[in-house]
Amino acid sequence: MVSPVYLRIVEDIKDKISNGVLKPGDAIPSEKALGEEYGASRMTVRKGLAILVNEGYIYSIPGKGNFVQQPELNKYTICYDEMNNSINSVDKTKLLEVSIIMPDEKLAGELQITRNKNVILIRRLFYTDGTPVAYDVKYLLYQKGMPIVEKEIAHATFPEMLSSSVPLLALRKELSIYAAVPDEDIKKHLNIYHELALLVVEQKLYNSENKPMGLGITYYRGDYIKLQGASQ
Structure with a gap:
Protein backbone atom coordinates (compact mmCIF):
# COMPACT_ATOMS: atom_id res chain seq x y z
CA MET A 1 0.00 0.00 0.00
CA GLN A 69 14.86 21.64 15.96
CA GLN A 70 17.71 21.33 18.46
CA PRO A 71 17.08 17.96 20.17
CA GLU A 72 16.27 17.85 23.87
CA LEU A 73 18.98 15.44 25.00
CA ASN A 74 17.62 15.14 28.54
CA LYS A 75 14.02 14.37 27.53
CA TYR A 76 12.74 10.79 27.67
CA THR A 77 9.31 9.34 27.05
CA ILE A 78 8.09 6.69 29.50
CA CYS A 79 5.18 4.45 28.59
CA TYR A 80 3.49 3.62 31.89
CA ASP A 81 0.70 1.17 32.62
CA GLU A 82 0.26 0.11 36.24
CA MET A 83 -0.77 -3.36 35.07
CA ASN A 84 2.34 -4.01 32.95
CA ASN A 85 6.04 -3.19 32.99
CA SER A 86 9.30 -4.53 31.53
CA ILE A 87 9.60 -7.29 34.15
CA ASN A 88 6.09 -8.59 34.74
CA SER A 89 2.39 -8.10 34.13
CA VAL A 90 -0.44 -8.19 36.63
CA ASP A 91 -2.51 -11.36 36.25
CA LYS A 92 -4.77 -10.87 39.27
CA THR A 93 -6.10 -7.95 41.30
CA LYS A 94 -7.73 -7.83 44.71
CA LEU A 95 -10.02 -4.95 45.60
CA LEU A 96 -9.36 -4.05 49.24
CA GLU A 97 -11.63 -1.04 49.63
CA VAL A 98 -13.94 1.37 47.84
CA SER A 99 -15.26 4.15 50.04
CA ILE A 100 -16.15 7.83 50.06
CA ILE A 101 -13.95 9.92 52.34
CA MET A 102 -13.37 13.52 53.32
CA PRO A 103 -9.84 14.56 52.30
CA ASP A 104 -7.19 15.65 54.76
CA GLU A 105 -5.36 18.92 54.19
CA LYS A 106 -2.61 17.38 52.04
CA LEU A 107 -4.99 15.48 49.75
CA ALA A 108 -7.30 18.49 49.43
CA GLY A 109 -4.30 20.54 48.32
CA GLU A 110 -3.24 17.92 45.76
CA LEU A 111 -6.74 17.83 44.26
CA GLN A 112 -7.28 21.60 44.63
CA ILE A 113 -10.53 21.18 46.55
CA THR A 114 -11.89 22.18 49.95
CA ARG A 115 -11.91 19.65 52.76
CA ASN A 116 -15.71 19.30 52.69
CA LYS A 117 -15.66 17.77 49.18
CA ASN A 118 -16.20 14.02 48.86
CA VAL A 119 -13.41 11.88 47.42
CA ILE A 120 -13.62 8.24 46.33
CA LEU A 121 -10.87 6.09 47.85
CA ILE A 122 -9.91 2.87 46.07
CA ARG A 123 -7.31 0.44 47.42
CA ARG A 124 -6.11 -2.61 45.48
CA LEU A 125 -3.43 -5.29 45.46
CA PHE A 126 -1.79 -6.46 42.24
CA TYR A 127 -0.50 -10.02 41.88
CA THR A 128 1.86 -11.83 39.52
CA ASP A 129 1.94 -15.64 39.69
CA GLY A 130 0.31 -15.55 43.10
CA THR A 131 2.76 -13.01 44.56
CA PRO A 132 1.51 -9.59 45.68
CA VAL A 133 3.73 -7.18 43.73
CA ALA A 134 2.07 -3.78 44.19
CA TYR A 135 -0.17 -1.88 46.59
CA ASP A 136 -2.33 0.60 44.72
CA VAL A 137 -4.27 3.62 46.04
CA LYS A 138 -6.48 5.90 43.96
CA TYR A 139 -8.33 9.09 44.94
CA LEU A 140 -11.04 10.27 42.54
CA LEU A 141 -13.14 13.40 42.77
CA TYR A 142 -16.66 12.30 43.61
CA GLN A 143 -19.36 13.47 41.25
CA LYS A 144 -23.06 13.09 41.97
CA GLY A 145 -24.47 10.10 40.15
CA MET A 146 -21.00 8.76 39.38
CA PRO A 147 -21.30 4.96 39.03
CA ILE A 148 -18.99 2.89 41.21
CA VAL A 149 -18.84 -0.58 39.68
CA GLU A 150 -16.48 -2.63 41.81
CA LYS A 151 -16.00 -5.35 39.20
CA GLU A 152 -14.80 -2.77 36.66
CA ILE A 153 -12.66 -0.85 39.17
CA ALA A 154 -10.77 -3.98 40.21
CA HIS A 155 -9.07 -4.34 36.81
CA ALA A 156 -9.09 -0.79 35.42
CA THR A 157 -6.09 1.45 34.85
CA PHE A 158 -6.28 4.93 36.35
CA PRO A 159 -7.37 6.74 33.14
CA GLU A 160 -10.02 4.06 32.54
CA MET A 161 -11.54 4.77 35.95
CA LEU A 162 -12.26 8.34 34.81
CA SER A 163 -13.34 7.52 31.26
CA SER A 164 -17.06 7.71 32.12
CA SER A 165 -16.76 11.36 33.15
CA VAL A 166 -13.78 12.65 31.11
CA PRO A 167 -12.88 11.62 27.53
CA LEU A 168 -9.58 9.72 27.59
CA LEU A 169 -8.06 11.96 24.93
CA ALA A 170 -8.88 15.03 27.04
CA LEU A 171 -6.93 13.80 30.06
CA ARG A 172 -3.56 15.34 30.84
CA LYS A 173 -1.23 13.23 32.95
CA GLU A 174 1.62 13.98 35.34
CA LEU A 175 3.95 11.30 36.64
CA SER A 176 6.30 11.34 39.64
CA ILE A 177 8.64 8.44 40.41
CA TYR A 178 10.64 7.94 43.59
CA ALA A 179 11.95 5.31 46.01
CA ALA A 180 10.47 4.79 49.47
CA VAL A 181 10.74 2.52 52.51
CA PRO A 182 7.42 0.72 53.08
CA ASP A 183 5.43 1.24 56.25
CA GLU A 184 4.19 -1.75 58.26
CA ASP A 185 0.77 -1.82 56.55
CA ILE A 186 2.28 -1.97 53.05
CA LYS A 187 4.84 -4.57 54.21
CA LYS A 188 1.99 -6.76 55.43
CA HIS A 189 0.05 -6.48 52.17
CA LEU A 190 3.12 -7.16 50.01
CA ASN A 191 4.50 -9.97 52.20
CA ILE A 192 7.77 -8.11 52.81
CA TYR A 193 9.74 -9.56 55.73
CA HIS A 194 13.14 -7.94 55.12
CA GLU A 195 14.53 -4.63 53.95
CA LEU A 196 13.23 -4.01 50.45
CA ALA A 197 12.84 -0.62 48.80
CA LEU A 198 9.68 0.26 46.95
CA LEU A 199 9.40 2.09 43.68
CA VAL A 200 6.52 4.53 44.02
CA VAL A 201 4.72 5.94 40.99
CA GLU A 202 2.33 8.84 41.50
CA GLN A 203 -0.10 9.81 38.77
CA LYS A 204 -2.18 12.95 38.71
CA LEU A 205 -4.83 13.31 36.02
CA TYR A 206 -6.27 16.63 34.82
CA ASN A 207 -9.26 17.48 32.64
CA SER A 208 -9.21 19.80 29.62
CA GLU A 209 -9.59 22.81 31.97
CA ASN A 210 -6.40 21.75 33.79
CA LYS A 211 -8.26 20.84 36.97
CA PRO A 212 -7.12 17.72 38.89
CA MET A 213 -9.56 14.81 38.56
CA GLY A 214 -7.68 12.24 40.58
CA LEU A 215 -4.48 11.15 42.27
CA GLY A 216 -3.07 7.64 42.08
CA ILE A 217 -0.17 6.17 44.07
CA THR A 218 1.18 2.70 43.31
CA TYR A 219 3.81 1.10 45.56
CA TYR A 220 5.78 -1.58 43.72
CA ARG A 221 8.09 -4.16 45.22
CA GLY A 222 11.57 -3.24 43.99
CA ASP A 223 12.14 -6.78 42.69
CA TYR A 224 9.03 -6.75 40.49
CA ILE A 225 9.21 -3.43 38.66
CA LYS A 226 11.27 -1.91 35.88
CA LEU A 227 10.33 1.23 33.96
CA GLN A 228 11.97 2.11 30.68
CA GLY A 229 12.09 5.34 28.72
CA ALA A 230 13.47 6.35 25.35
CA SER A 231 14.56 9.63 23.84
CA GLN A 232 12.54 10.81 20.88
Missing part, protein backbone atom coordinates in the same frame (compact mmCIF):
# COMPACT_ATOMS: atom_id res chain seq x y z
CA VAL A 2 1.40 3.38 -1.05
CA SER A 3 1.71 5.94 1.78
CA PRO A 4 0.01 9.33 1.36
CA VAL A 5 2.35 12.00 -0.01
CA TYR A 6 2.36 14.04 3.20
CA LEU A 7 3.57 10.99 5.16
CA ARG A 8 6.37 10.40 2.63
CA ILE A 9 7.47 14.00 3.16
CA VAL A 10 7.43 13.43 6.94
CA GLU A 11 9.41 10.19 6.79
CA ASP A 12 11.96 11.52 4.28
CA ILE A 13 12.70 14.60 6.40
CA LYS A 14 12.89 12.46 9.55
CA ASP A 15 15.41 10.18 7.83
CA LYS A 16 17.53 13.14 6.75
CA ILE A 17 17.53 14.48 10.32
CA SER A 18 18.33 11.07 11.82
CA ASN A 19 21.18 10.47 9.34
CA GLY A 20 22.70 13.91 9.88
CA VAL A 21 21.96 15.18 6.38
CA LEU A 22 19.91 17.90 8.04
CA LYS A 23 21.40 19.27 11.26
CA PRO A 24 19.90 21.40 14.06
CA GLY A 25 19.30 24.90 12.75
CA ASP A 26 19.36 23.87 9.07
CA ALA A 27 16.55 25.22 6.91
CA ILE A 28 13.97 22.79 5.52
CA PRO A 29 13.27 23.25 1.77
CA SER A 30 10.46 25.72 1.14
CA GLU A 31 6.87 24.63 0.69
CA LYS A 32 7.17 25.42 -3.02
CA ALA A 33 10.35 23.35 -3.38
CA LEU A 34 8.85 20.39 -1.50
CA GLY A 35 5.68 20.63 -3.58
CA GLU A 36 7.70 20.43 -6.79
CA GLU A 37 9.89 17.58 -5.45
CA TYR A 38 6.93 15.42 -4.41
CA GLY A 39 4.37 16.60 -6.94
CA ALA A 40 2.16 17.75 -4.10
CA SER A 41 -0.09 20.70 -3.42
CA ARG A 42 0.93 23.35 -0.91
CA MET A 43 -1.84 22.13 1.42
CA THR A 44 -0.41 18.59 1.36
CA VAL A 45 3.10 19.88 2.08
CA ARG A 46 1.81 21.98 4.99
CA LYS A 47 0.08 18.92 6.43
CA GLY A 48 3.38 17.03 6.49
CA LEU A 49 5.29 19.98 7.96
CA ALA A 50 2.65 20.42 10.66
CA ILE A 51 3.22 16.81 11.77
CA LEU A 52 6.98 17.42 11.98
CA VAL A 53 6.38 20.54 14.07
CA ASN A 54 3.99 18.72 16.42
CA GLU A 55 6.45 15.85 16.89
CA GLY A 56 9.28 18.27 17.67
CA TYR A 57 11.48 17.63 14.63
CA ILE A 58 11.25 21.14 13.19
CA TYR A 59 10.09 24.63 14.18
CA SER A 60 8.65 27.44 12.13
CA ILE A 61 9.62 31.12 11.97
CA PRO A 62 6.92 33.22 10.25
CA GLY A 63 8.24 34.83 7.11
CA LYS A 64 11.50 32.84 7.17
CA GLY A 65 10.54 29.18 6.91
CA ASN A 66 11.04 25.93 8.79
CA PHE A 67 14.18 24.77 10.56
CA VAL A 68 15.49 21.61 12.21
Whole structure:
Protein backbone atom coordinates (compact mmCIF):
# COMPACT_ATOMS: atom_id res chain seq x y z
CA MET A 1 0.00 0.00 0.00
CA VAL A 2 1.40 3.38 -1.05
CA SER A 3 1.71 5.94 1.78
CA PRO A 4 0.01 9.33 1.36
CA VAL A 5 2.35 12.00 -0.01
CA TYR A 6 2.36 14.04 3.20
CA LEU A 7 3.57 10.99 5.16
CA ARG A 8 6.37 10.40 2.63
CA ILE A 9 7.47 14.00 3.16
CA VAL A 10 7.43 13.43 6.94
CA GLU A 11 9.41 10.19 6.79
CA ASP A 12 11.96 11.52 4.28
CA ILE A 13 12.70 14.60 6.40
CA LYS A 14 12.89 12.46 9.55
CA ASP A 15 15.41 10.18 7.83
CA LYS A 16 17.53 13.14 6.75
CA ILE A 17 17.53 14.48 10.32
CA SER A 18 18.33 11.07 11.82
CA ASN A 19 21.18 10.47 9.34
CA GLY A 20 22.70 13.91 9.88
CA VAL A 21 21.96 15.18 6.38
CA LEU A 22 19.91 17.90 8.04
CA LYS A 23 21.40 19.27 11.26
CA PRO A 24 19.90 21.40 14.06
CA GLY A 25 19.30 24.90 12.75
CA ASP A 26 19.36 23.87 9.07
CA ALA A 27 16.55 25.22 6.91
CA ILE A 28 13.97 22.79 5.52
CA PRO A 29 13.27 23.25 1.77
CA SER A 30 10.46 25.72 1.14
CA GLU A 31 6.87 24.63 0.69
CA LYS A 32 7.17 25.42 -3.02
CA ALA A 33 10.35 23.35 -3.38
CA LEU A 34 8.85 20.39 -1.50
CA GLY A 35 5.68 20.63 -3.58
CA GLU A 36 7.70 20.43 -6.79
CA GLU A 37 9.89 17.58 -5.45
CA TYR A 38 6.93 15.42 -4.41
CA GLY A 39 4.37 16.60 -6.94
CA ALA A 40 2.16 17.75 -4.10
CA SER A 41 -0.09 20.70 -3.42
CA ARG A 42 0.93 23.35 -0.91
CA MET A 43 -1.84 22.13 1.42
CA THR A 44 -0.41 18.59 1.36
CA VAL A 45 3.10 19.88 2.08
CA ARG A 46 1.81 21.98 4.99
CA LYS A 47 0.08 18.92 6.43
CA GLY A 48 3.38 17.03 6.49
CA LEU A 49 5.29 19.98 7.96
CA ALA A 50 2.65 20.42 10.66
CA ILE A 51 3.22 16.81 11.77
CA LEU A 52 6.98 17.42 11.98
CA VAL A 53 6.38 20.54 14.07
CA ASN A 54 3.99 18.72 16.42
CA GLU A 55 6.45 15.85 16.89
CA GLY A 56 9.28 18.27 17.67
CA TYR A 57 11.48 17.63 14.63
CA ILE A 58 11.25 21.14 13.19
CA TYR A 59 10.09 24.63 14.18
CA SER A 60 8.65 27.44 12.13
CA ILE A 61 9.62 31.12 11.97
CA PRO A 62 6.92 33.22 10.25
CA GLY A 63 8.24 34.83 7.11
CA LYS A 64 11.50 32.84 7.17
CA GLY A 65 10.54 29.18 6.91
CA ASN A 66 11.04 25.93 8.79
CA PHE A 67 14.18 24.77 10.56
CA VAL A 68 15.49 21.61 12.21
CA GLN A 69 14.86 21.64 15.96
CA GLN A 70 17.71 21.33 18.46
CA PRO A 71 17.08 17.96 20.17
CA GLU A 72 16.27 17.85 23.87
CA LEU A 73 18.98 15.44 25.00
CA ASN A 74 17.62 15.14 28.54
CA LYS A 75 14.02 14.37 27.53
CA TYR A 76 12.74 10.79 27.67
CA THR A 77 9.31 9.34 27.05
CA ILE A 78 8.09 6.69 29.50
CA CYS A 79 5.18 4.45 28.59
CA TYR A 80 3.49 3.62 31.89
CA ASP A 81 0.70 1.17 32.62
CA GLU A 82 0.26 0.11 36.24
CA MET A 83 -0.77 -3.36 35.07
CA ASN A 84 2.34 -4.01 32.95
CA ASN A 85 6.04 -3.19 32.99
CA SER A 86 9.30 -4.53 31.53
CA ILE A 87 9.60 -7.29 34.15
CA ASN A 88 6.09 -8.59 34.74
CA SER A 89 2.39 -8.10 34.13
CA VAL A 90 -0.44 -8.19 36.63
CA ASP A 91 -2.51 -11.36 36.25
CA LYS A 92 -4.77 -10.87 39.27
CA THR A 93 -6.10 -7.95 41.30
CA LYS A 94 -7.73 -7.83 44.71
CA LEU A 95 -10.02 -4.95 45.60
CA LEU A 96 -9.36 -4.05 49.24
CA GLU A 97 -11.63 -1.04 49.63
CA VAL A 98 -13.94 1.37 47.84
CA SER A 99 -15.26 4.15 50.04
CA ILE A 100 -16.15 7.83 50.06
CA ILE A 101 -13.95 9.92 52.34
CA MET A 102 -13.37 13.52 53.32
CA PRO A 103 -9.84 14.56 52.30
CA ASP A 104 -7.19 15.65 54.76
CA GLU A 105 -5.36 18.92 54.19
CA LYS A 106 -2.61 17.38 52.04
CA LEU A 107 -4.99 15.48 49.75
CA ALA A 108 -7.30 18.49 49.43
CA GLY A 109 -4.30 20.54 48.32
CA GLU A 110 -3.24 17.92 45.76
CA LEU A 111 -6.74 17.83 44.26
CA GLN A 112 -7.28 21.60 44.63
CA ILE A 113 -10.53 21.18 46.55
CA THR A 114 -11.89 22.18 49.95
CA ARG A 115 -11.91 19.65 52.76
CA ASN A 116 -15.71 19.30 52.69
CA LYS A 117 -15.66 17.77 49.18
CA ASN A 118 -16.20 14.02 48.86
CA VAL A 119 -13.41 11.88 47.42
CA ILE A 120 -13.62 8.24 46.33
CA LEU A 121 -10.87 6.09 47.85
CA ILE A 122 -9.91 2.87 46.07
CA ARG A 123 -7.31 0.44 47.42
CA ARG A 124 -6.11 -2.61 45.48
CA LEU A 125 -3.43 -5.29 45.46
CA PHE A 126 -1.79 -6.46 42.24
CA TYR A 127 -0.50 -10.02 41.88
CA THR A 128 1.86 -11.83 39.52
CA ASP A 129 1.94 -15.64 39.69
CA GLY A 130 0.31 -15.55 43.10
CA THR A 131 2.76 -13.01 44.56
CA PRO A 132 1.51 -9.59 45.68
CA VAL A 133 3.73 -7.18 43.73
CA ALA A 134 2.07 -3.78 44.19
CA TYR A 135 -0.17 -1.88 46.59
CA ASP A 136 -2.33 0.60 44.72
CA VAL A 137 -4.27 3.62 46.04
CA LYS A 138 -6.48 5.90 43.96
CA TYR A 139 -8.33 9.09 44.94
CA LEU A 140 -11.04 10.27 42.54
CA LEU A 141 -13.14 13.40 42.77
CA TYR A 142 -16.66 12.30 43.61
CA GLN A 143 -19.36 13.47 41.25
CA LYS A 144 -23.06 13.09 41.97
CA GLY A 145 -24.47 10.10 40.15
CA MET A 146 -21.00 8.76 39.38
CA PRO A 147 -21.30 4.96 39.03
CA ILE A 148 -18.99 2.89 41.21
CA VAL A 149 -18.84 -0.58 39.68
CA GLU A 150 -16.48 -2.63 41.81
CA LYS A 151 -16.00 -5.35 39.20
CA GLU A 152 -14.80 -2.77 36.66
CA ILE A 153 -12.66 -0.85 39.17
CA ALA A 154 -10.77 -3.98 40.21
CA HIS A 155 -9.07 -4.34 36.81
CA ALA A 156 -9.09 -0.79 35.42
CA THR A 157 -6.09 1.45 34.85
CA PHE A 158 -6.28 4.93 36.35
CA PRO A 159 -7.37 6.74 33.14
CA GLU A 160 -10.02 4.06 32.54
CA MET A 161 -11.54 4.77 35.95
CA LEU A 162 -12.26 8.34 34.81
CA SER A 163 -13.34 7.52 31.26
CA SER A 164 -17.06 7.71 32.12
CA SER A 165 -16.76 11.36 33.15
CA VAL A 166 -13.78 12.65 31.11
CA PRO A 167 -12.88 11.62 27.53
CA LEU A 168 -9.58 9.72 27.59
CA LEU A 169 -8.06 11.96 24.93
CA ALA A 170 -8.88 15.03 27.04
CA LEU A 171 -6.93 13.80 30.06
CA ARG A 172 -3.56 15.34 30.84
CA LYS A 173 -1.23 13.23 32.95
CA GLU A 174 1.62 13.98 35.34
CA LEU A 175 3.95 11.30 36.64
CA SER A 176 6.30 11.34 39.64
CA ILE A 177 8.64 8.44 40.41
CA TYR A 178 10.64 7.94 43.59
CA ALA A 179 11.95 5.31 46.01
CA ALA A 180 10.47 4.79 49.47
CA VAL A 181 10.74 2.52 52.51
CA PRO A 182 7.42 0.72 53.08
CA ASP A 183 5.43 1.24 56.25
CA GLU A 184 4.19 -1.75 58.26
CA ASP A 185 0.77 -1.82 56.55
CA ILE A 186 2.28 -1.97 53.05
CA LYS A 187 4.84 -4.57 54.21
CA LYS A 188 1.99 -6.76 55.43
CA HIS A 189 0.05 -6.48 52.17
CA LEU A 190 3.12 -7.16 50.01
CA ASN A 191 4.50 -9.97 52.20
CA ILE A 192 7.77 -8.11 52.81
CA TYR A 193 9.74 -9.56 55.73
CA HIS A 194 13.14 -7.94 55.12
CA GLU A 195 14.53 -4.63 53.95
CA LEU A 196 13.23 -4.01 50.45
CA ALA A 197 12.84 -0.62 48.80
CA LEU A 198 9.68 0.26 46.95
CA LEU A 199 9.40 2.09 43.68
CA VAL A 200 6.52 4.53 44.02
CA VAL A 201 4.72 5.94 40.99
CA GLU A 202 2.33 8.84 41.50
CA GLN A 203 -0.10 9.81 38.77
CA LYS A 204 -2.18 12.95 38.71
CA LEU A 205 -4.83 13.31 36.02
CA TYR A 206 -6.27 16.63 34.82
CA ASN A 207 -9.26 17.48 32.64
CA SER A 208 -9.21 19.80 29.62
CA GLU A 209 -9.59 22.81 31.97
CA ASN A 210 -6.40 21.75 33.79
CA LYS A 211 -8.26 20.84 36.97
CA PRO A 212 -7.12 17.72 38.89
CA MET A 213 -9.56 14.81 38.56
CA GLY A 214 -7.68 12.24 40.58
CA LEU A 215 -4.48 11.15 42.27
CA GLY A 216 -3.07 7.64 42.08
CA ILE A 217 -0.17 6.17 44.07
CA THR A 218 1.18 2.70 43.31
CA TYR A 219 3.81 1.10 45.56
CA TYR A 220 5.78 -1.58 43.72
CA ARG A 221 8.09 -4.16 45.22
CA GLY A 222 11.57 -3.24 43.99
CA ASP A 223 12.14 -6.78 42.69
CA TYR A 224 9.03 -6.75 40.49
CA ILE A 225 9.21 -3.43 38.66
CA LYS A 226 11.27 -1.91 35.88
CA LEU A 227 10.33 1.23 33.96
CA GLN A 228 11.97 2.11 30.68
CA GLY A 229 12.09 5.34 28.72
CA ALA A 230 13.47 6.35 25.35
CA SER A 231 14.56 9.63 23.84
CA GLN A 232 12.54 10.81 20.88
